[in-house]
Amino acid sequence: METTSVDADDDNLYVKGCPSRRLLDRIGDRWTVLVVGALSNGPLRFSAIRRTVEGVSQKMLTQTLRGLERDGLVVRTVYPEAPPHVEYELTTAGRTLQEPLKALERWSIEHFGQVAASWERYDAGQIASRDN
16 A cells, blocks of 8 residues: 655645645646536436546546545445446535536636637737736
């Protein structure tokens, strides 16, 4: 089992070896953002998460859920039925991510027009101004 030591650089995300950076990488991942959002209304089965998060492959969803489970942000519950019934649910720690990730979702929606216009200007070879 891997352990990490705590030292002065543990809270400096700009230092290459900062262990907190790994966590930031996890919560900044696009699939994590979408999976946490999908689980915001309660537990879901794998297939329901995959239907909700369009475009995620089975492999990426599996990797994302395993990572979130390892990080203590999602709990996987197996119900002993035939066939087995498995649900995924946010933990208490996982639920604390809902508000900041929802803020990112809102920002994306509110600023998409401005960003899309910037894409068009950039792709047309125009130089963006500081105010854009």
